[in-house]
Every structure is written in C-alpha cells, then in structure tokens.
Amino acid sequence: MKYNTKRDRPTHKTNYTYLVNDMPVLVSLPQNELAELLKPISEKILGVQNFREKNRGSKLFNHLSAVSESIPALGWIAVASKPGPYVKEMNDAATFYTNRVLKDYKDVDKRHVDWVKSYLSIWCELQSYIKEYHTTGLSWSTTGPVASRVAKAAVGSCPPPPPPPPPPGPPPVFDTETSKDDISASRSELFAQLNQGEAITKGLRHVSDDQKTHKNPKLRAQSTSVSSPTKTPSPTSPKVIPQQHHLPVLQLEGKKWRVEYQENASLVISEAGLRQVVYIFKCNKSTVRIKGKVNSIIIDNCQKLGLVFDNVVGIVEVINSKDIQIQVMGRVPTMSINKTEGCHVYLSEESLNCEIVSAKSSEMNILIPQNDDYKEFPVPEQFKTVWDGSRLVTEAAEIVG
Known part of the structure; x- marks a missing residue:
C-alpha cells in the first residue's frame, strides 16, 4: 500500500484516495481498518505473482503470466468508481499471454x-x-x-437540515357555471342570425361609389399614406456558449496513460510498460515521446501532433485528427488511420512489415528509409471497383492528369 503524495496521507477518518496494489481507492474508512480488510486478498494476489516469478523457466510460463497479470482484478472492490473498465484492463493483459498459449497449442x-x-x-x-x-x-x-463510529464522530459538526418547504396553496377557483351560461347565450344568438336566411342582409348599410376605395382616388391616396403600425420583432441575442477550458493531463490511471488537452507541449513518457495503453486526446501543436514497449497507442481529436515511440505490441490508431506525424523507432504490427486529414508515418527498418489500414482519410503518406534518408509513398485515396463475373474486385485507381 502506498500513497500518491504526502498530501494524500490521511491523519483522521475522512474520504481520501490512495493506492492498493496500484489500484486507486476512495473510501470513508480509517486507514488501518481498510488495510486490515484488504490484507487477505492483497496477500493472495502477491503470492500468485511471486509464484510466476519463481517459475520463469517453466514450460507453462505463458499460462502463469496470464494469471499473474490479470489476478489483480480481484481487487475491484477497492476501485473508487467504474471498476468494470479496471477488470477489462486486467482481462486485456491476460489476453496478451493467452494469445501466445493459443499460438503454441492451437494445433x-x-x-x-x-x-x-x-x-x-x-x-x-x-x-x-x-x-x-x-x-x-x-x-x-x-x-x-465502522459506519456507526464515523457517524457518531460527525454528530455536532454538521448543521441541522433546513425545515421542509410549506405545502403548495390550493388551486385557483374558476367560475365554471358563469362561463357555461355565456357560451350558451352567444351560441343561441349566432344560430338565430343564421336562421334568418335572405333576411339577414336587411340590416346592412348601402355603400356609395364615392365611399369605395377602388373607385375613389382620394381614398386610395389616403390609404397608402397612412400605414398601419407593425410590430417589429425584438432582436433576440444568440446564445453564447462559453468555451470550456480544460487543464492539461499527463498521468497514469491503472494501465492507461492519459495525455489530454496539451497545447504547445513537448512530453516524454519514459516509464511505459508492456501492459499499458497510451491515450492521446485533444492535444494540439505538441510532441509526445514514448520510451519502452507499450500495448497500444490511440490518437483521438488531435491537430499538429508529433508522436515518436519505440515499440508497440498491439496497434497504433489515429482517428478524427489532422496534421499528424508518427515516427516508429522499433516495431509495430498494425496501424489504423480513420477520419484523418494529413498523416505522415515514418517507418523504421524493423517495422517495414507493418499493416496500415485506412478509411475516410486523406493526405496520407508512408515514408520508407532508403540510403540514410526517407522516400515518400502516398497511400491511395481513390479506388476502382469492377464486377468480374462472380465477385467485386477493388483496386487502387491511378490519378490521370
């Protein structure tokens, strides 16, 4: 058990966060009582990991590694929020070694x-x-x-709750009887007038030609000069949504490195591990250098970002980004580029067998080392599809111009 910083070390019963087997914990228990609760499971997890280290020469070392890397998932009860993703990370760590088992024993x-x-x-x-x-x-x-003791200690320190709000007043009383009478009377008068037939026009007054606007030019002039007042709609000011400013993030959460909201920054991750994932989100005009071997790297919603890394055992994925430059120093088996405008990938001699999958992207170039320099090869963006009689055949279309 270790604390993130000295400031996190609690001195009394309160809510605090610390690490148990590299897992963030948020609890409302005293330190010694929580440690006592987690001690049995922590000892078992440590015993499994030590057993793997003592049997590195075993033929079943990949089996032992799969169990050792994922067994911390049993400590999900101590994860502060969303323990499900934490268990998934442990499962992914096990999958790395179980894939080796399948490769060796599948057939x-x-x-x-x-x-x-x-x-x-x-x-x-x-x-x-x-x-x-x-x-x-x-x-x-x-x-x-334990909760009872904490509650008793908190008695007297909290103000009493506010009194409940008064009950709502009685609903307004409407004179429904009067309304019904008025409606019935108006309706009777209307029907009486309609039942007069042709006699209904006897009450109309005759209008002479000099009183008709279309036959009296003077009335037309007066009607055009006098304009009826119109209501000018009051301009409504558009809603201004304040721009949210996020603090830059560079931290390790479980097995994930979070690199977020970096602006004009030059960052180095020198403690990357094989089971860790690097997630780079909304970083602009920045460079990220990753030393060591990691499981995977994801670049999401970034602009003018430079990435340099040594080795990746899984995949490097670029999505919803613009003006990205990636340099591979060691090995990477697969790269995926989706919904990205402008992506340059510098491959090393060891990564020439990398598979690059792209979709809905443009301005992609792969640079291959040749004679102490790089030669640029564009990734096709146009494709031609034809029917050969039995299936569709798609191939890259050469630009003619």
Missing part, C-alpha cells in the same frame, strides 16, 4: 485452448456482474460498526 493440445476460453470467461462474467450490480463501484454499508 497441438486442445486442452490448453479450452483452458484459455474458460479462464478468460471468468473475467468476462465478472465484468457483467459489476455492470449489472456495481457499475459505479461497491457501496459500503451505512449501518455497520
């Missing part, structure tokens, strides 16, 4: 394949359980002995 021994399916299903079922019953974290009892 050799089906028992290992069945073991992989059964083991991964444990964490999938745990995610489903958490999503259904504890989406925002475990709810601590408010009536237990």
Whole structure:
C-alpha cells in the first residue's frame, strides 16, 4: 500500500484516495481498518505473482503470466468508481499471454485452448456482474460498526437540515357555471342570425361609389399614406456558449496513460510498460515521446501532433485528427488511420512489415528509409471497383492528369 503524495496521507477518518496494489481507492474508512480488510486478498494476489516469478523457466510460463497479470482484478472492490473498465484492463493483459498459449497449442493440445476460453470467461462474467450490480463501484454499508463510529464522530459538526418547504396553496377557483351560461347565450344568438336566411342582409348599410376605395382616388391616396403600425420583432441575442477550458493531463490511471488537452507541449513518457495503453486526446501543436514497449497507442481529436515511440505490441490508431506525424523507432504490427486529414508515418527498418489500414482519410503518406534518408509513398485515396463475373474486385485507381 502506498500513497500518491504526502498530501494524500490521511491523519483522521475522512474520504481520501490512495493506492492498493496500484489500484486507486476512495473510501470513508480509517486507514488501518481498510488495510486490515484488504490484507487477505492483497496477500493472495502477491503470492500468485511471486509464484510466476519463481517459475520463469517453466514450460507453462505463458499460462502463469496470464494469471499473474490479470489476478489483480480481484481487487475491484477497492476501485473508487467504474471498476468494470479496471477488470477489462486486467482481462486485456491476460489476453496478451493467452494469445501466445493459443499460438503454441492451437494445433497441438486442445486442452490448453479450452483452458484459455474458460479462464478468460471468468473475467468476462465478472465484468457483467459489476455492470449489472456495481457499475459505479461497491457501496459500503451505512449501518455497520465502522459506519456507526464515523457517524457518531460527525454528530455536532454538521448543521441541522433546513425545515421542509410549506405545502403548495390550493388551486385557483374558476367560475365554471358563469362561463357555461355565456357560451350558451352567444351560441343561441349566432344560430338565430343564421336562421334568418335572405333576411339577414336587411340590416346592412348601402355603400356609395364615392365611399369605395377602388373607385375613389382620394381614398386610395389616403390609404397608402397612412400605414398601419407593425410590430417589429425584438432582436433576440444568440446564445453564447462559453468555451470550456480544460487543464492539461499527463498521468497514469491503472494501465492507461492519459495525455489530454496539451497545447504547445513537448512530453516524454519514459516509464511505459508492456501492459499499458497510451491515450492521446485533444492535444494540439505538441510532441509526445514514448520510451519502452507499450500495448497500444490511440490518437483521438488531435491537430499538429508529433508522436515518436519505440515499440508497440498491439496497434497504433489515429482517428478524427489532422496534421499528424508518427515516427516508429522499433516495431509495430498494425496501424489504423480513420477520419484523418494529413498523416505522415515514418517507418523504421524493423517495422517495414507493418499493416496500415485506412478509411475516410486523406493526405496520407508512408515514408520508407532508403540510403540514410526517407522516400515518400502516398497511400491511395481513390479506388476502382469492377464486377468480374462472380465477385467485386477493388483496386487502387491511378490519378490521370
């Protein structure tokens, strides 16, 4: 158990955050009591991890690694909020090693394949359980002995609750009887006039030609000079939505590095690990250098961003971005570019077999090292599709001009 900073170290019973086996915890318990509650499960998790380290020469080392890397998921009860994503990260860490097991035993021994399916299903079922019953974290009892002691200590420090608001007044009384009488009388008068037939015109007054506007020029002149007042609609000022300013973020949460809202920054992540994911979100005019080997990298909603990394065991994904430059120093198996305008990828000698998948993107260029320099190759944006009699055949279309 370790604290993030000295400032986080609690000295009394209150809400605070600290780490238990690299898991953020937010509780309302005294430190010694929480440590005592989590001690048995922490010891078991540590025992599993130590067993893996003592058996590095075992033929089942990938099996042991899958269990060792994912077993901290049992500590989901101590995660402050959204423990489901935390369990998923542990499951992803296990998948990295179970894929190796499948590669070694897929066509050799089906028992290992069945073991992989059964083991991964444990964490999938745990995610489903958490999503259904504890989406925002475990709810601590408010009536237990610890909660009672905390409640007693808080008595007297909190002001009494405000008095309840007064009950609403009685509804307004409408004179419904009078309204009905008026409506009936008006309706009777209307029907009486309509029943007169041709005699209804006897009450009309005759209008001479000099009183008709279309036959009297003087009346037309008066009608054009006098304009009826019109209501000018009051201009409504458009709603101004204040622009939200976010603080820049560079921190590790569980297994995810969050790099967000960076402006004109030059950042270096030198403590990246194999099980970690780097998520870069809304960073503009910045550069990010990642040292070491990570699981995957995601660039989302960024502009004029430069990324340099050593090795990625999974995928590098670019989405909804503009003017991105990526340089690979080591290896990367797959890159995905989606909804991006302007992306330059500098490959290394070790990453020439990288698969690059693109969709809804433009101005993409791949630079290949040749003779101590890079040669640029554009990624096709136009395609030609024809029917060969049995299926559709699509190929890149050369620009003619």
